[in-house]
Amino acid sequence: MIYPALATLQPGGLLPYEEMGRLLNLDVRDVGDKQKILGAARRAADVLLARESRVCKIVHGRGYQRTNQVLAQAGDYQARAVAEVKAGHDGFAGALGSPATPPEAHRLPRPRRSVARWEVIYQALAKLQPGDLLSYQDMADLLGLDVRDLGEKQALLGAARKAADELRARERKVCTIVYGRGYQHARADQILALAHGHQARAVAEVEVAHSKIETIDLSQVEPTLARLIQATAAGFTRQATMMRQLDVRQARLETVMAAVQGTAQAAITQAQQTSTRVDATQTQLHALEQRIADLETQRGHPPPHPVFLHPVGV
Numbered sequence: 001m002i003y004p005a006l007a008t009l010q011p012g013g014l015l016p017y018e019e020m021g022r023l024l025n026l027d028v029r030d031v032g033d034k035q036k037i038l039g040a041a042r043r044a045a046d047v048l049l050a051r052e053s054r055v056c057k058i059v060h061g062r063g064y065q066r067t068n069q070v071l072a073q074a075g076d077y078q079a080r081a082v083a084e085v086k087a088g089h090d091g092f093a094g095a096l097g098s099p100a101t102p103p104e105a106h107r108l109p110r111p112r113r114s115v116a117r118w119e120v121i122y123q124a125l126a127k128l129q130p131g132d133l134l135s136y137q138d139m140a141d142l143l144g145l146d147v148r149d150l151g152e153k154q155a156l157l158g159a160a161r162k163a164a165d166e167l168r169a170r171e172r173k174v175c176t177i178v179y180g181r182g183y184q185h186a187r188a189d190q191i192l193a194l195a196h197g198h199q200a201r202a203v204a205e206v207e208v209a210h211s212k213i214e215t216i217d218l219s220q221v222e223p224t225l226a227r228l229i230q231a232t233a234a235g236f237t238r239q240a241t242m243m244r245q246l247d248v249r250q251a252r253l254e255t256v257m258a259a260v261q262g263t264a265q266a267a268i269t270q271a272q273q274t275s276t277r278v279d280a281t282q283t284q285l286h287a288l289e290q291r292i293a294d295l296e297t298q299r300g301h302p303p304p305h306p307v308f309l310h311p312v313g314v
Contacts, residue, residue, distance in 0.1 A: 002041050006056055009056070009065075009066035014064070024036070024040060054066065054215065055067050118159040121142065121143070125167050132184065133183070136181065139156055139160055139182065206240045206243060210233065210240055216229050
């Protein structure tokens with residue numbers, strides 16, 4: 001229902017959430033219905049882009065708008081891709097113990113009357129060992145908040161997010177969200193998985209940006225803007241190609257490293273089994289030597305001869 005309405009929009013036209021609700025017989029004021037409307041609108045915009053190469057963007061709080069500012073939106077996707085790559089690198093570098101980036105020298109401390117909430121949580125997160133969890137209830141106890149209150153829980157979540165970001169920037173420690181429970185100090189294998197997730201999202205952002213650039217009809221724009229669009233599209237193509245090549249190389253490297261690790265582990269296991277067999281053989285030899293020594297002792301000291309008694313009356 002939403003797809004045909006979006007398809008009829010002209011550049012700059014807006015389809016409000018209220019109109020989408022009427023099309024779907026849903027109430028935009030109801031939280032559950034609003035989520036259904038948002039999901040249907042997102043799906044319709046994606047299908048419209050794939051089928052007809054028309055781009056609709058979200059106007060927060062209002063609805064979806066047919067846009068002709070594809071270049072600006074593509075730049076947003078590229079910026080998010082760079083941010084995803086940087087986040088993945090920073091998190092993985094933290095697991096390897098890379099030095100933290102020094103803070104800006106010109107930044108002056110702000111006077112505070114009391115310790116901020118995020119700083120309280122920061123101190124608690126900094127004490128965690130890899131794998132340890134700081135629950136939301138523990139955070140609430142530290143801050144004197146009630147997690148059952150929606151407003152206070154939002155304040156707690158914001159403070160926890162700020163604390164985790166500062167911990168990664170200052171001490172190169174990565175904390176991940178355990179949904180519904182709290183924040184966990186990530187182990188090295190978890191950080192590697194997070195870095196791969198950021199990398200995959202970065203590639204996806206670049207590909208989406210490139211697909212949106214291709215929706216522009218160059219015959220409908222002035223020559224100068226057309227050349228800019230062509231150059232931008234070529235840049236996205238090169239960037240996507242390089243990222244895919246790097247992904248392939250990294251996958252090959254990780255495969256080789258996994259094979260080497262497996263070979264090394266197999267060699268360690270075989271060495272342990274050999275050591276166990278040697279120990280068992282030495283134990284058997286020791287028992288055999290003891291048995292031989294016992295036999296030699298018995299042979300050197302034979303038992304006394306029996307005494308034969310004469311019959312009575314002989």
